[in-house]
Amino acid sequence: MKSLAILCDPLAIDLNSTPSRFTSWELLESGMAMGSDWTVQNLDFSSCGEEEEGSDSSLDEWSSRTPQILSPNSVCRTPIVQRHRTRSITISPSIPVSPTTPIPYAAWRKLRLCDSPSTPKSLLSKSTLPSSSTKICRSQRALRFTTSTDPAQCSRMPSVNVNPFTPDTFRRTREHYKRKSRRSDHDDEDNDDYGFRMKPSHTSSEEDDEAFLPSKRQAVQAFMLSRYESEFLELGRIGAGEFGVVCKCVKRLDGCLYAIKRSRRPLAGSANEQLALKEVYAHAVLGHHPHVVRYYSAWAEDDHMIIQNEYCDGGSLHDAIVEKEARGELFQEPELRDLLLHVSMGLKYIHSSGLVHLDIKPSNIFICQCSSTGGVGESEEEEDGGPSTGVVYKIGDLGHVTSINSPQVEEGDSRFLASEVLHEDYSNLPKADIFSQGLTVLLAAGAPPLPQNGDEWHSLRQAQLPSLPQELSPAFRSLIQTLLDPEPSQRPSASALCRHPVLRKERTGNLAAQLRRELNVEKFRTAMLEKELQEARLAALSPQQAFPPGLQQPINTGSLPKAGRRLVGRNAARSMSFGCPGYGV
Numbered sequence: 001m002k003s004l005a006i007l008c009d010p011l012a013i014d015l016n017s018t019p020s021r022f023t024s025w026e027l028l029e030s031g032m033a034m035g036s037d038w039t040v041q042n043l044d045f046s047s048c049g050e051e052e053e054g055s056d057s058s059l060d061e062w063s064s065r066t067p068q069i070l071s072p073n074s075v076c077r078t079p080i081v082q083r084h085r086t087r088s089i090t091i092s093p094s095i096p097v098s099p100t101t102p103i104p105y106a107a108w109r110k111l112r113l114c115d116s117p118s119t120p121k122s123l124l125s126k127s128t129l130p131s132s133s134t135k136i137c138r139s140q141r142a143l144r145f146t147t148s149t150d151p152a153q154c155s156r157m158p159s160v161n162v163n164p165f166t167p168d169t170f171r172r173t174r175e176h177y178k179r180k181s182r183r184s185d186h187d188d189e190d191n192d193d194y195g196f197r198m199k200p201s202h203t204s205s206e207e208d209d210e211a212f213l214p215s216k217r218q219a220v221q222a223f224m225l226s227r228y229e230s231e232f233l234e235l236g237r238i239g240a241g242e243f244g245v246v247c248k249c250v251k252r253l254d255g256c257l258y259a260i261k262r263s264r265r266p267l268a269g270s271a272n273e274q275l276a277l278k279e280v281y282a283h284a285v286l287g288h289h290p291h292v293v294r295y296y297s298a299w300a301e302d303d304h305m306i307i308q309n310e311y312c313d314g315g316s317l318h319d320a321i322v323e324k325e326a327r328g329e330l331f332q333e334p335e336l337r338d339l340l341l342h343v344s345m346g347l348k349y350i351h352s353s354g355l356v357h358l359d360i361k362p363s364n365i366f367i368c369q370c371s372s373t374g375g376v377g378e379s380e381e382e383e384d385g386g387p388s389t390g391v392v393y394k395i396g397d398l399g400h401v402t403s404i405n406s407p408q409v410e411e412g413d414s415r416f417l418a419s420e421v422l423h424e425d426y427s428n429l430p431k432a433d434i435f436s437q438g439l440t441v442l443l444a445a446g447a448p449p450l451p452q453n454g455d456e457w458h459s460l461r462q463a464q465l466p467s468l469p470q471e472l473s474p475a476f477r478s479l480i481q482t483l484l485d486p487e488p489s490q491r492p493s494a495s496a497l498c499r500h501p502v503l504r505k506e507r508t509g510n511l512a513a514q515l516r517r518e519l520n521v522e523k524f525r526t527a528m529l530e531k532e533l534q535e536a537r538l539a540a541l542s543p544q545q546a547f548p549p550g551l552q553q554p555i556n557t558g559s560l561p562k563a564g565r566r567l568v569g570r571n572a573a574r575s576m577s578f579g580c581p582g583y584g585v
């Protein structure tokens, strides 16, 4: 039996040639486990025992194993923010109450977040003693990938289905059958025991894709694994923030990619618990919007909160800014306009649901390439003819969301914080999101890194914009200026931004192009009509020349005039017959 090969795209690795112990992190470092390229990996659950003495979270293991990803979220908190953090612990109710919908106590118990009482004493003992809750089930550790070919291990491995409905699978299958029908000789490819066809040694790199199409379906089996392990195959770490570490995973059952966020620290009884719940509450209430990262599920496992979200294949806006910077490029104005419009649409939705985000910044805005974004067509985008720059921006990380009417403010990153929030004026919180959005767009436009505090921090909040390395149109620049107005009421609402002519300009341009095309079609029709009219006039003057023998109607050279409308001879009886030169009468 061959070892389990989980596939994935062009970088198919010949299992026989992979080194003996090849962890996901090594794959990650070698650039194979990340990005759009999937890899062939083997799972080795037996190696979990290595962490015998590991004290707390597997995420800490992740952190130590992985090359440290430069955290875009090195969150800067003002003293007042810290104050709020402390305060939020003290005001935490023992039974959490959603800011928007009440959660039944039974459901809360099911989240298994109340494993320990949250008394100071228990918290203290929790922090000093090795956590027993984390040792309950050793198999509840993060997945490991090795190239083990041990059949005993392989037999315990849940596999991954390939969703036949994804555009990518459609493409692969089509190409596969095309190639197959072209092949006259029979390849000596053989199936492995998991239904993945193994790549014959002589296949070309072009055939790498097809080598792993499953020939039979896999069902998720009831292993004694954590939900995370049994339901998902981890492909690599894609980001880290203050609250959690995010991994790109494929769901074994549906074969689709997801971003799975796992809280860094154990939850029970801590302030993190409130933050984690906030994020879940907000996602659950917000439902589905094309400019808000989609939420699928959340559960608590090993005292860590796990949130399953839509995977955004373009990463975060922060990553995109850094990448562009490295290439010496900047977001151009049309891209900035799209960014502002999309985030405004997402904010409009959040605000209209009675909530505010309070942590809008580049590392919390995610990018989806349009080709892979199934949901775009459901949005206002469709009405507008789709995004003009080929990407969709989505608001994510709802960990600071609170309600507009009864806010429990846990300020986000101080670099993006509106002045009024710092001064605990929560009377117009949606405009605090607008302020952060303005700074986000400025950063994307090439503004220097934002100050965390000090004079520069204050001057940015007194309508003094930083200098930019590119010339923006005066209209767009002044729009950004209004987003940063020191007076919250002067900032436009998200809803007003969605209708703003500066942001709709591209779309207006598209509409004009569409109208021009339609005008050309109409012009052509008119020309055809005129030509036919001309011919009809000639035919009226010399009827013999216009009709072939036996025909009672003139030959219609185009689609017009419509049947039933006689342009010529309206006053004459219909049963007239005309001759036509060349046909002989």
Ligand SMILES: Nc1ncnc2c1ncn2[C@@H]1O[C@H](COP(=O)(O)OP(=O)(O)OP(=O)(O)O)[C@@H](O)[C@H]1O
Pocket: 072, 073, 074, 075, 238, 239, 240, 241, 242, 243, 244, 245, 246, 259, 261, 293, 309, 310, 311, 312, 313, 315, 316, 319, 359, 363, 364, 366, 396, 397, 399
């Ligand atoms: N759905 C997703 N698709 C793609 N990448 C993601 C997704 N969610 C998170 N990431 C990556 O992981 C990083 C951290 O995610 P997120 O902001 O949700 O974590 P956090 O711990 O709440 O952050 P913060 O420090 O802002 O509180 C993001 O900046 C991004 O790079």
Ligand SMILES: [Mg+2]
Pocket: 073, 241, 242, 363, 364, 397
């Ligand atoms: Mg974040």
